Amino acid sequence: MLPPVLLLLLLISGAQASFYGVVFNYAFGNLQPSGYAVPYDFKLSYNSCEEFNTQTCNGYCNVPTYSIDEIGGEWCQKGYTGTFYYPYLDTLDQSVSTSAWTENRNGIVSSKAVLQFDLRNRSDINEPNSSPRTTILPLVRVPSNCQRNINLLVSDPDGDDIRCRYAAGSECDICTPPSLLSLSSSCSLSFSPTNSSDEGPYAVQMVMEDFPRQNVTLTNSFGLQVMKTASDSISTMPVQFVFKVDPAAPSCTEGEYLPRFLPPTPQNGDQINTNVNQTVEIIVRAEATQADTMELLFSGPFGLTKSSSGSGNFTLTWTPSPSEAGLNHHLCFVVQANSSGSVYQSDLRCVIVTAGNSPVTASPPTTTTPPTTTTPPQPTTTPPQPSTTPPQPTTTPPQPSTTPPQPSTAPPQPSTTGPPSSSNPNSTPASESYYVLALSAKLSTSLLLKNESAIILNLIKEEMQRQGLPAGIIVELLGIGGVQIAP
Incomplete structure (x- = not known):
């Protein structure tokens, strides 16, 4: 079954409308009980906000939306932001x-x-x-x-x-x-x-x-x-x-x-x-x-x-x-x-x-690829919602075309915190905790810590993973003089 955001699009009415475009972004989050967290941000634009509300899911959406901006009589842009959970590491073409x-x-x-x-x-x-x-x-x-x-x-x-x-x-x-x-x-x-x-x-x-x-x-x-x-x-x-x-x-x-x-x-x-x-x-x-x-x-x-x-x-x-x-x-x-x-x-x-x-x-202005961020977001709480907290989507996350058929209901709740061992050989069960209390290292780089800390932190994280630490470690700056590493 498709993830909530994609299922939502398939339910959009085919009646006369004035579509003004779409932008979609997704990121990868850590493994959760329902699967791998995939935070997404989905923006849709129509001639008006009323048209958006009418066309989308025939006016009966269970996925929360938020208003971005509009100019009366011309266009309205709204968005969906949330997280769907994918049970496997694989591809999805939709x-x-x-x-x-x-x-x-x-x-x-x-x-x-x-x-x-x-x-x-x-x-x-x-x-x-x-x-x-x-x-x-x-x-x-x-x-x-x-x-x-x-x-x-x-x-x-x-x-x-x-x-x-x-x-x-x-x-x-x-x-x-x-x-x-x-x-x-x-x-x-x-x-x-x-x-x-x-x-x-x-x-x-x-x-x-x-x-x-x-x-x-x-x-x-x-x-x-x-x-x-x-x-x-x-x-x-x-x-x-x-x-x-x-x-x-x-x-x-x-x-x-x-x-x-x-x-x-x-x-x-x-x-x-x-x-x-x-x-x-x-x-x-x-x-x-x-x-x-x-x-x-x-x-x-x-x-x-x-x-x-x-x-x-x-x-x-x-x-x-x-x-x-x-x-x-x-x-x-x-x-x-x-x-x-x-x-x-x-x-x-x-x-x-x-x-x-x-x-x-x-x-200063960047080129097409700004500095890499340190770690993906950890979506352990409900993503930002409108002024009230709407119910979370209950539809099933997407299933890759290469995987065996999955139940049509919500994804299975695994008894352990990780997928089969072949899915991520470097993952570590939640029952094992790693703490680095002190780290002595010598770094040689032409990068400036003050201006390019994100790149340096990402390199440190990659090296920590190569040394055997779990993929979910977080590396953070305590200040110009030090870094912090946590599981």
Whole structure:
């Protein structure tokens, strides 16, 4: 049976709708009594929040949703965040369809998204793969006479190389890409000025894939192995949104009609580190001298809120919970201006917020792969939910196509804390505890502990695992002068 989030999509109504895109990310967590924890974040966009509520599961969803952002009469983005439990280390390829795309110039009618999970154990990090991560607004727009680059900010928990391409073949119902957008493998989209005859919305159907930087052996729960090279993708995640070409602007100079960002607005690609339960405030400033009003539009994690202290002055606020520790959380925003009935957007800015134990800092812009996080999240408690705590999904986690048939009810509760010995040879039963009270080691590296602690900690963790410690160890900084290791 499919995991709750995928089953949910299959129940989406096929009635007339205005679909605006989807983004899906998953991570790998530790073994739990119900199976291997797989935290996920799933964002869906429609013409309105009411349409979202009506279309999804015919209005009767038992999976909690959260509102992200909306602009009345145009689009609404909502998300699902939670954890499903997978009984085996294996793969899952799932193709799901939602409803009809909003009207578009490239003739995309029915939506379709392909999700390729790979939860086999990796030889390089001694734990299963996590997907590349990103987010995007449901609608990105530009005047027909203005140049615009959309630099999608991506990251990967495993340090893989991330590449983007347009969906093709069975990955979409109709795969015609927007002729006006050029997509590079580094996940950058480029638009050049065009004629007024090309104005209108276009459906963008992309996929984001992670490629190992060296040969990696993947092993499933039954001992079957496969080699992945730097030319082989591991997982495939959908990134879909609407790109709209608006009528020509009187001027393409930023700061006149098109809003221009001002300090202290973070740069695209900035990485912000914070602590669990510590509130992060991101100040956004913009100006558009020929605009009447401006508003901030964003896509980001559960609980992210915005406020304004006047036109062009905004604050994004987020407080990560313990279940959100260790992962990169992507946050993208634009400032949108209105002038004489016309709408103009700034360029797209995206940053990464990571919850850990380091003080709040901001690093220079990153490339497609920011520093690797230390450990995957430990989803031992209920993931962040809306203001009340809804019931957890009771549907069965996914079953890989290569595994024997599983019962249609909830997954079996194993009597031990681990799977069969062949599933993870380096795992350690919960009854055995390891404590490192003192560690004497000499490290030689060109990395700076202050700025690149995540990379250093991950290297230490890998070495500890090679020395026989369990895969679930946690390595944390106590300060610039020391580290802490715990089971």
